[in-house]
Amino acid sequence: MADQLDILKRLQAIDGQLFQLRRQQEEKPLELEHINAGVAAQEERVKAAGERLRALQLSQKEKEMDLQTKEGNVKKLQGQLFQLKTNREYAAMQREIESLKTDNSLLEEEILRTLDAVDEAVKNRQVEQDRLAQAQARLQKERQRIEQELTAVAEHVAQLERDRKTLLPDVQRQTLETYERILAIREGLALVPVVNDACGGCDRRLPPQVINEVYLKARLVTCETCSRILYFDEAHSKL
Ligand SMILES: [Zn+2]
Secondary structure, three states: OHHHHHHHHHHHHHHHHHHHHHHHHHHHHHHHHHHHHHHHHHHHHHHHHHHHHHHHHHHHHHHHHHHHHHHHHHHHHHHHHOOOOOHHHHHHHHHHHHHHHHHHHHHHHHHHHHHHHHHHHHHHHHHHHHHHHHHHHHHHHHHHHHHHHHHHHHHHHHHHHHHHHHHHHHOOHHHHHHHHHHHHHOOOOOEEEEEOOEEOOOOOEOOHHHHHHHHHOOOOOEOOOOOOEEEOOHHHOOO
8 A cells, every 4th residue: 555655645746736726727717707897897987977978968058059049039029129119018028138138147157067067077988988998908918917827727737637647557446536536525635644643634633543554554544534545754743
């Protein structure tokens, strides 16, 4: 069993790296998705800023047309002023004209305020558009970086898988099956040293007879708590 444990140790060194690399293969695309979502959210903000601007421009146009109509009304009444026969009629119409003029100057002020709001909305849309351009540039850069990293990871994985294959013929079938089963359920760590009389995987204290068996290397010994295969390592033991 001693030679089997030596091969398993080499296998575990490879599989530990493979586990980390495969995790990166899963996680890196998620980073990109996250940035993608940020860009999409910024696109929405640009759209909303554009809609706000268009609504204000429309309101401005409506008010200007309204003012034009009302100024026309004033002119019409002013034209009629001189056709009136009595002073009373004349005074009444003048009051009406004054009242309409007051309404119009209020409307003019409103139009000026709307114009300010339009200016503000134009600036705001520009700010959001600039932010979108920045977010898109960042996405582009990050996509490149992540693609490069994933390529490097894939190459490393391929290399480790080749290394792994060269070791497999030397492992007994049943030992390999046990090892791989534990590897799958224990996050890429199936083989651990005994560390100060405890399991190097889950830190549980091991009974003396278990430690003895590990030391003897007569058979494959596993931790009762986490099922990992145990091996004896002088660097980690008091024995
Ligand atoms: Zn354990």
